[in-house]
Amino acid sequence: MRHIVRAQQFTPQLIERLFHRTKQFKKTDGRGFEDTLRRRFILNLFYEPSTRTRLSFDAAARRLGMEVLSTENAREMSSAVKGESLADTISYVTGLVDVAVVRHPQEGAAEEAASRNEVSIVNGGDGTGQHPTQAFLDLFTIEEFMGRLTNITLVCVGDLARGRTVRSLVYLFAKYPGNSIIFVSPPEYRIGEDIKEYLTRHNVPFSETSNLSETLEYGDVFYCTRPQLERPNPYGHVICDERMTEIRVEFTMRLVHVERMKPTAIILHPLPRTFELHPEIDSNPRAKWFPQAHNGLWTRMSILEYVCVG
Numbered sequence: 001m002r003h004i005v006r007a008q009q010f011t012p013q014l015i016e017r018l019f020h021r022t023k024q025f026k027k028t029d030g031r032g033f034e035d036t037l038r039r040r041f042i043l044n045l046f047y048e049p050s051t052r053t054r055l056s057f058d059a060a061a062r063r064l065g066m067e068v069l070s071t072e073n074a075r076e077m078s079s080a081v082k083g084e085s086l087a088d089t090i091s092y093v094t095g096l097v098d099v100a101v102v103r104h105p106q107e108g109a110a111e112e113a114a115s116r117n118e119v120s121i122v123n124g125g126d127g128t129g130q131h132p133t134q135a136f137l138d139l140f141t142i143e144e145f146m147g148r149l150t151n152i153t154l155v156c157v158g159d160l161a162r163g164r165t166v167r168s169l170v171y172l173f174a175k176y177p178g179n180s181i182i183f184v185s186p187p188e189y190r191i192g193e194d195i196k197e198y199l200t201r202h203n204v205p206f207s208e209t210s211n212l213s214e215t216l217e218y219g220d221v222f223y224c225t226r227p228q229l230e231r232p233n234p235y236g237h238v239i240c241d242e243r244m245t246e247i248r249v250e251f252t253m254r255l256v257h258v259e260r261m262k263p264t265a266i267i268l269h270p271l272p273r274t275f276e277l278h279p280e281i282d283s284n285p286r287a288k289w290f291p292q293a294h295n296g297l298w299t300r301m302s303i304l305e306y307v308c309v310g
């Protein structure tokens with residue numbers, strides 16, 4: 001039984017194979033694959049809000065011929081309200097579906113569900129832990145626009161303390177030679193020690209700064225993120241309104257920033273965005289966050305096919 005719970009589990013060989021399949025799906029607009037997973041069932045089990053992850057898994061599954069069950073507000077509308085554990089829910093749905101995409105506020109929830117090995121689990125985001133299918137579509141987008149996955153300087157910007165998409169992307173990005181990372185965040189939102197230790201262990205050069213301006217000429221890929229205000233700050237910081245106003249000013253990407261970037265640089269964001277990408281840069285050719293989000297459909301088709309049939 002196959003599960004996708006952590007970005008580390010993708011090998012470069014698996015990534016290459018799934019990218020090849022993703023390109024086939026994208027090139028054909030998904031036509032001709034309607035029977036690929038016919039008579040199989042997917043459950044979107046979402047204990048936290050989502051637009052892109054849930055809808056793209058839903059659309060990807062239907063394009064492969066799957067039947068879709070969905071609890072889009074499982075925290076309030078499933079028997080979790082009555083005290084049912086995720087483990088018991090998973091044991092129950094084993095009899096109903098082939099794959100469960102789980103989004104849950106608790107880090108490690110998807111991994112725990114997968115450890116039961118009763119139904120294939122795809123981690124749709126677990127608290128501040130990981131979001132591996134987002135990282136997979138991010139990596140696909142980087143290759144699509146950069147034409148390579150090596151010798152790239154990735155600049156991760158924003159709330160790096162609680163951003164599960166950044167964490168997962170770093171694990172994938174570190175697999176390719178010649179890459180380096182610059183982490184840019186307010187001190188209150190700095191990247192976790194576990195990620196820095198991982199990069200050190202794998203000899204991936206990285207640096208940290210809270211000055212966005214000093215990174216602009218160096219980055220090939222700028223990966224911006226929003227403050228995850230719905231989660232507590234892991235370092236215990238309470239950010240007052242005045243400090244948040246400063247952060248907004250310092251960490252809003254505007255034309256004045258973008259015009260200093262390399263002409264070949266691209267700007268990504270997992271979305272949803274708040275203040276960090278000013279609408280004045282939406283039409284800049286470096287703005288790639290909507291093509292990135294649209295790649296979620298094609299990449300998730302290849303992930304579902306992999307999980308269901310290998």
Ligand code: CP
Pocket residue numbers: 049050051052053054125131134270271272
């Ligand atoms: N990027 C992402 O996970 O978006 P949603 O929260 O809308 O699914």
